Amino acid sequence: MITPFQALACPLDGAxxxxxxxAWRCAAGHSFDIAAQGHTHLLPVQQKRSRDPGDSKEMVAARRxxxxxxxxxPIAAAVSRAVLDAGAADRPLACLDAGCGEGYYLRRLAEAAEAxxxxxxxxxxxxxxxxVLAAAKQERRMGWVVGSNANLPVLPATLDRVLCLFGFPVYPEFARVLRPGGLLIQVDAGPDHLRELREVIYPVLKPERPASLVPPPGFEMDGVDGVHYAAALPSAAIIADLLLMTPHLFRATAEGRARAAALTALRVSVDVRLTRFRRA
Known part of the structure; x- marks a missing residue:
């Protein structure tokens, strides 16, 4: 059974x-409306760095x-295995996707959990x-909030799993909201990820930084797995969508973007690292 996680905290006072x-309300009277689509905005204006932070409407549509x-x-399947294979629970597993995008990985996880x-x-x-709006429109059984990893609107020690997939980890916050023994599952690009596309848009590829195997404070290393395969991108539209959902579009020069736009098909390497950290 898939249900919304409800151990939410006020983003203003943590209650x-x-x-x-x-609406959601705390004892101090702070109130946050639940939108018609079912999501809640828990990102106060003082915690924003811009008027419209995060991915734009166009980037979200391209990612979807x-x-x-x-x-x-295959990445979604590996994430689902990492969440579920750590041991079945006699109660629902409480899981946060910190940087969920339009909800693709959580929808695949829900399918795997039901199976x-x-x-x-x-x-x-x-x-x-x-x-968050796109995610809420597609799946009403889950909880969806607009919020920041730097100030998670979640009560302490209430989560069994935190996902950070191609995102921006804030380890002190992840440690705060995870129960002891809970898992942080992090997915990052490996050295060959989308190499063929990067070779098109960049004159020279920068050397990759070696992955750190030192767990962040509050965590123990639980394991590292790689997901590696080749994927066909059979149309210019798919290539354009991929480029729009990555930071490479904004890092590339105008000439590099033009070379990518001229592609009608491309075969790329998918190379990601899935790291599991256990809350100490």
């Missing part, structure tokens, strides 16, 4: 949020189109209001 009609092609399905008979209490969080 528990209690559902009250069409690309992910629904299934090119990254395994494992209950999930799920929260998707993203700083982009467009991403």
């Amino acid at each position: 528990p949020l209690i559902p009250a009609g069409a 189109r690309f992910l629904e092609t299934g090119v990254y399905a 395994a008979g494992q209950g999930l209490a799920v929260l998707g969080l993203d700083i982009s209001k467009w991403a």
